[in-house]
Amino acid sequence: MQFMKIITTIQQLQDIRKSINSSVGFVPTMGALHDGHISLIKQAREQNDILIVSIFVNPTQFLKGEDLSTYPSKNEADIKICELAGVDYLFMPNINTMYTQDEIGITAPIIRGAVLEGYNRPGHFDGVLQIVLKLFNLVSPTNAYFGKKDAQQLALIKQMVANLYLQINIIECEIIRDSDGLALSSRNVYLSEQERKIALNISKSLRVATKLILQGQYNIDTITNEMQSILEDTKIEYIKIVSRDFTYIKEVQLQNTIILVATKVGTTRLIDNLWI
Numbered sequence: 001m002q003f004m005k006i007i008t009t010i011q012q013l014q015d016i017r018k019s020i021n022s023s024v025g026f027v028p029t030m031g032a033l034h035d036g037h038i039s040l041i042k043q044a045r046e047q048n049d050i051l052i053v054s055i056f057v058n059p060t061q062f063l064k065g066e067d068l069s070t071y072p073s074k075n076e077a078d079i080k081i082c083e084l085a086g087v088d089y090l091f092m093p094n095i096n097t098m099y100t101q102d103e104i105g106i107t108a109p110i111i112r113g114a115v116l117e118g119y120n121r122p123g124h125f126d127g128v129l130q131i132v133l134k135l136f137n138l139v140s141p142t143n144a145y146f147g148k149k150d151a152q153q154l155a156l157i158k159q160m161v162a163n164l165y166l167q168i169n170i171i172e173c174e175i176i177r178d179s180d181g182l183a184l185s186s187r188n189v190y191l192s193e194q195e196r197k198i199a200l201n202i203s204k205s206l207r208v209a210t211k212l213i214l215q216g217q218y219n220i221d222t223i224t225n226e227m228q229s230i231l232e233d234t235k236i237e238y239i240k241i242v243s244r245d246f247t248y249i250k251e252v253q254l255q256n257t258i259i260l261v262a263t264k265v266g267t268t269r270l271i272d273n274l275w276i
Contacts, residue, residue: 006090023048025141027145028053028132030055031073031074032073033078034185036176036184040173044143045086054091056098059095062124106129107126115246129157146172148173149185154170181204190268192266198233202234205230205261209259236261254276260272
């Protein structure tokens with residue numbers, strides 16, 4: 001059994017990567033690992049010879065006033081989780097390792113990068129794509145694993161890989177929920193007991209949408225209105241029904257639709273979605 005090695009420098013990672021001649025699975029994270037992350041790590045462990053996980057809270061994807069300074073950090077617990085999950089190499093750089101003072105940036109696409117999350121958090125996806133590209137160039141993974149919960153992020157990363165001709169397979173992984181139905185997120189720890197009860201209406205609204213569609217209701221306005229009524233105790237940012245490539249559709253299209261929700265419960269911003 002190989003013991004996990006913790007890497008903190010670019011040179012260490014590059015030297016290790018040069019020595020690997022077999023398949024590499026990669027799971028990039030911002031830490032505060034939960035069962036959603038663990039599901040990605042387990043799938044990557046099963047499908048690759050070598051497994052690399054990164055933990056880095058990326059500042060360029062946070063907007064002014066967001067929770068960069070208070071983002072959950074559980075390094076000791078995260079290290080233990082990775083060890084138990086069979087990670088070979090854990091990359092834990094600091095900000096000065098990953099960024100210089102005068103950086104070349106990357107810009108999210110004008111259409112898909114400027115709607116929904118991109119509209120509500122302008123510049124967010126620029127930062128996401130910048131750090132993911134850096135990590136891809138360092139790790140050169142065979143397969144990289146991302147959850148469907150961040151559906152728009154997933155779509156943009158897949159587009160970046162295609163547009164920049166990166167030789168990486170992007171593996172889509174299912175949303176993992178707690179026993180009460182709440183989609184797992186590192187930010188769930190911000191919720192009070194009462195706020196968590198209210199947050200359960202997010203997954204409830206998606207279940208109602210599922211029921212309507214199973215009954216043959218494909219009208220987007222009807223589905224959206226039903227979801228809004230369930231989420232009235234939250235601060236809705238958007239409820240949108242789009243195609244899986246994030247373009248406008250007139251009605252639900254089976255096997256080609258995503259229903260997306262972004263809302264605040266108290267001060268905590270939560271997202272969730274349903275793939276139809």
